[in-house]
Amino acid sequence: MRALQRIAAVLCLLVVSACATAPPRNPLADWHASPNHEPRRARMIVIHHTAMRSAEGALLVLQTRNSGGRVSAHYLIGEDGRRYQLVAEQERAWHAGSSRWAGMDDINSISIGIELDNDGNEPFSDAQIESLLVLLADLTDRLGIQPHLVVGHGDVAPTKKDDPSVHFPWQRVAQAGYGLWPRELRAPVPAGFDAWAALRLVGYDLRDPEAALAAFHRHFRGREDREWLEGDAELLYDLQLQLMELPSASGT
Template structure:
């Protein structure tokens, strides 16, 4: 368990430290004398949300203003018809993840791009919306060099608080296009002594509430809300673990600042 958790943490942390972002906007009245001695926020993962509101217009109002539960935002919002809005620059830290954790990273807002989908939480996701999402994922991962397997749901990173996107979200369709982590077919049975909890942690799930972590895992991979182990879970997790362990090691982090 310890080895897998460390590898996931090192992978995301190294990407976060080593990624590069474009220069921020400059004050036009100032004379630009750039220094190399700085760091910038760079996203290394993408978090998918659903708005759980009646319309994209209502979601825009919430994402752009203060509301009864505090200020929230996201980098992008995709309408049901595939229309796309950008609300926050990718180099800036949007407030979409809240208290969350993935692979040992606890400040998800500083490490991610947030994408909201116009969906009330019970309706299917439209083909136009998912097509638009796939185009956006292709653009973002290409420009920002975000690993394609690090596309997760809000419920994955905050299993005790969030359930979005719902079990109707087509994670398999995203996986077929190369985004997210998905079990391969045919799946091999895990060896004797296989530790499902260790594999769940290696994938990235926070195990402080085991039932919530299992529920989030089942929502993502089976479309259910079951909080107990199910037949077939071990073979799914064994394959996901194998995929992660077969990935090349992350690049070393840059040397510490003087």
């Protein structure tokens, strides 16, 4: 009798376990499972600075809430290069807010967020950038993220954010293979070139053109002018050519 009771208990536990791991099913429809699916995966990486005084303080905020509500990121990198993971990569972290890039909304759902311990008014340390490059190499390779889709928070939310600030070394990161950067040798800009169209092609949301232009200048020129500058057309034309030369993405 005791043996039968033990068997019954084990079977009960197995049933409960199976129910706990079963995919959620809507009671309003009949379930007809299909094998043609996969977990949501990240398609881009968004870099931030914490605008705080220490990694410890940033960790506290990222694990609780701030004055604006709950916020999180997948990774935090300290000034000393130490890496912290706060959210699983397959999960949606709350780091980008209302944002848009290359026509895609809800960037939180398609991105990995990386916070850098920096107050926004100082250069980023060599240890921190080297640690970031290691992480970028891992994420782009392992998750299949196209390396050029590494952008800043200010790029995807130009009307509200300016991180990772004019101090972030985008050129150094691009030389390591992540993100876009204009080449030294550039083709002449053709007659009739539309700089605004190129800015949109790069990925910027033009619903507020001045904010988009300031974000472009912050990323590629280390300043935040809200008007066109001499040389912008040459930079944008080269970036446009680089994007056109990229192989087509597959499996997206």
